[in-house]
Structures are given as structure tokens and as C-alpha cells.
Amino acid sequence: MDGTHGKEVEEETMNQALMASKAKSVAAGSGESSRPVTEIPSQKLSVNLTDARNAMHACIIAVGLFMSVLMINWCQVIDTMKKIWKARGDVNVTPLPGRRFILEFAVEGDMRHAIRGGPWRYRGDAFLVTKLEVGMEPSLIQFSTVPIWVQFHKIPIYLLSKNLAKQLGEKVADVLLVDVNSHENVSEKFIRARVLLPLHAALQKSITLTDEETEEEVVTQLRYERLPNFCLYRGLIRHKEPQCFAPEAGKKIRYSKEICLPPFIQGDPRSWLMSRGPTRGTLLLAPTQPQQQMAIEEVANGVANLLMKENSNSNMPTANKAQLNSSSLTFNL
Known part of the structure; x- marks a missing residue:
């Protein structure tokens, strides 16, 4: 058995010597020598990142x-x-x-x-x-809001105003624009505000208007135009029910898809563009096709006239204006 082991050692030694000989031949054929390889230092290239x-x-x-x-x-x-x-x-x-x-x-x-x-x-x-x-x-980049039109329904006709639409919108999110028209028939009128809806908060379903003297309450219903898919359990736009991480005990339907409505004005995406800052609430028109320009200008002129009429009513006595609190809107009904 010792003789077999010695033979294996001898064969291994010969194989290593043969491999070393081949490596030397290859190096010689390629012009390489046995001197140490010189390492190339890390190099730099100047560029103008700012420009x-x-x-x-x-x-x-x-x-x-x-x-x-x-x-x-x-x-x-x-x-x-x-x-x-x-x-x-x-x-x-x-x-x-x-x-x-x-x-x-x-x-x-x-x-x-x-x-x-x-x-x-x-x-x-x-x-x-x-x-x-x-x-x-x-x-x-953090995506935290989405611009959207919110409709406010079931409001007494004597409360319908631009001021109320703005205040209701502010209860939802930052207001971008107010639609000063009231729509539908007398018993079903609603007003609209365009807001930056926060994605991290649950959708609001209603806002309560409270009389500041008698404490009479009027509940206005919210509807969202072109609302993306959302969770019927928690009211969040970020996911739907199958992706909801709420505890099983909390997975109950609390929302209805009726909260989502189609756009009230079909030309809405192109013509109702909002500015920010001091001129918030004004109407900006993006460039349009020539055949669409006249129709858009008519909409803009109509809105401008309505804004002027509402501004003329903004000097009403302070006692008649809506006042905000943390949970509802207080009015003198």
C-alpha cells in the first residue's frame, strides 16, 4: 500500500512540473518575463458635472x-x-x-x-x-399628492357659494381651484373644488356643517372625479383590498365605489389648469390645437366672469361667513 501511495505522489509531482513548464513556455512566447507585474494606479477623468x-x-x-x-x-x-x-x-x-x-x-x-x-x-x-x-x-422623488376634483353634494341652496366651496375644499386638502357654478337641479345641487389630495390619508366621505347658534347640522357628501382604484377597507389610493395589510378583524367594507364619479366637464383635463402661489385659483390654458382654442377661450371667459361676480360678493358681513373648526364647518344658518 505504501508503494502505491509513493507512486501517486511521484505522478502528482511530475504533473505539477509539466504544468509549470507549459506556463513558462506560454510566457516566453508572448514576450513576458519573470519580473513582477506593474500595477496601474487608479486614474481620474475631469468632467463638468454641474454643467x-x-x-x-x-x-x-x-x-x-x-x-x-x-x-x-x-x-x-x-x-x-x-x-x-x-x-x-x-x-x-x-x-x-x-x-x-x-x-x-x-x-x-x-x-x-x-x-x-x-x-x-x-x-x-x-x-x-x-x-x-x-x-x-x-x-x-416622493409622490405624496394627486390633483383631483371633489364634488360636495346635499348642500342647502342658500349656502351655495364660492366661499363655501373653497372652505370645504380646504377641509380635504390644499385648494388649487374652485368651480363657482352650482350644478344639477335645485334639490341635487353640488359645488366643486380641485385639491391636491394626500395619498397617505383615507378618503373623506362627508363633512358636517354646523349652525353656530342652533347647532343644527347639515351633512354634505363628497364625491371624487376620476378617482383611481382604492381600498374599500381603508379608503387609501395606494392599494386595493387584496393588497391591504390591515388586520383581518379590520378588513370590513367601509367605502362604496359610488364615491368615484366620471369627470363632470369632459374638457376638464386640458382646460382647467391651475397656477400656484399668489395667483392660485386663476385659470391657465395650456397650448391647444387650433380647432380647440375657441371652445377653451369661451370656457375661460365664462369662468372669469363668474369669478368676478363672486369676488363682488366677498364683502358680506363677517357674521355670515363660514368659520372653520377642527371637525366641521360652523355656519350661521
Whole structure:
């Protein structure tokens, strides 16, 4: 047995020597020598990151987020959005992880429309768009709100006003615009406000108006136009019932799909664009096709006239104005 082991050792030694000989021959054939290999130090290349970053942000760039668990073809999602937006220029798209997209618009008005219009939906789920500001990383942008029209129903006709629409809207979220018209017949009239609806909060279903003297209460019902899919258990837009993480005991239907309504004004996405800051509540018109321009201008003129009429009524006595508190609106009914 010792003789067999010695033979194996001898064969292993010969194999190692043969391999070393071959390696030496290859090195000699390629011009290599036995001297140590010289390591190349890490190199640097100077570039102007600031100019490159500013050049990118000089473009008309936004970031989109598709809030869904659906298995999707992102090309179909973007093609659908382009058709809904009726983009007049090209929209170049770069997909990112997490169902995000870099959207480069050729026309600035198209980007404004994509950001301020909506809510946008693909197969019922929300598609959010926000501007890519200088210095921001697309993957780190937080999407926390969605612009949406809210209708307020079951309001006594003697309370219908622009002031009330604004105050009711403020009970929901930051108000972008108020529709000063009241709609439907006398017994079913409603008013509207466009707000930045927070995605982290449950949808409100009602707001109570309370008389400041008699404590009489009037409950107004809320309806949301073009509302994306939401959880009927918790009222959150971020998911539907199958994806809800609520405890099993809390998984009870608390919402109805009747809270979601189609847009009251079909031209709404293109014509009702809002400004921010000191001029909040004014109407901005994005560039439109020539054949649509006249109709949009008529809408704008009509709204402007109504705004002027409501402003003339804003000097009413203080005692007749609505006053806010933490849980309801207090009125002198």
C-alpha cells in the first residue's frame, strides 16, 4: 500500500512540473518575463458635472410613477398616457426601477398638462407625474399628492357659494381651484373644488356643517372625479383590498365605489389648469390645437366672469361667513 501511495505522489509531482513548464513556455512566447507585474494606479477623468446636470434640467423633464401591482408592459402604459394627454410633441421615456419613468417632453405645455391635469389612470390604477427639479434624483422623488376634483353634494341652496366651496375644499386638502357654478337641479345641487389630495390619508366621505347658534347640522357628501382604484377597507389610493395589510378583524367594507364619479366637464383635463402661489385659483390654458382654442377661450371667459361676480360678493358681513373648526364647518344658518 505504501508503494502505491509513493507512486501517486511521484505522478502528482511530475504533473505539477509539466504544468509549470507549459506556463513558462506560454510566457516566453508572448514576450513576458519573470519580473513582477506593474500595477496601474487608479486614474481620474475631469468632467463638468454641474454643467451636465444643469443641461439635463434645462430640458423639459418630469418623473412618472405607476402605482400598481399589475404585471405590465411599460411601453403600453406610456403609449396609453400619451394618447390620454394628447401630447402635441414627442415624449421620450426612460424606464427606471420601481415602476418609475423619466419623461422628457418636447413641448413645455405638454409637461404642465401631465403634471397639473388628471388624475391619470391605467387600468384603473394611478399614474402620477411631477417635475424633476434641479439637483433631485428621480429614484428619490416622493409622490405624496394627486390633483383631483371633489364634488360636495346635499348642500342647502342658500349656502351655495364660492366661499363655501373653497372652505370645504380646504377641509380635504390644499385648494388649487374652485368651480363657482352650482350644478344639477335645485334639490341635487353640488359645488366643486380641485385639491391636491394626500395619498397617505383615507378618503373623506362627508363633512358636517354646523349652525353656530342652533347647532343644527347639515351633512354634505363628497364625491371624487376620476378617482383611481382604492381600498374599500381603508379608503387609501395606494392599494386595493387584496393588497391591504390591515388586520383581518379590520378588513370590513367601509367605502362604496359610488364615491368615484366620471369627470363632470369632459374638457376638464386640458382646460382647467391651475397656477400656484399668489395667483392660485386663476385659470391657465395650456397650448391647444387650433380647432380647440375657441371652445377653451369661451370656457375661460365664462369662468372669469363668474369669478368676478363672486369676488363682488366677498364683502358680506363677517357674521355670515363660514368659520372653520377642527371637525366641521360652523355656519350661521
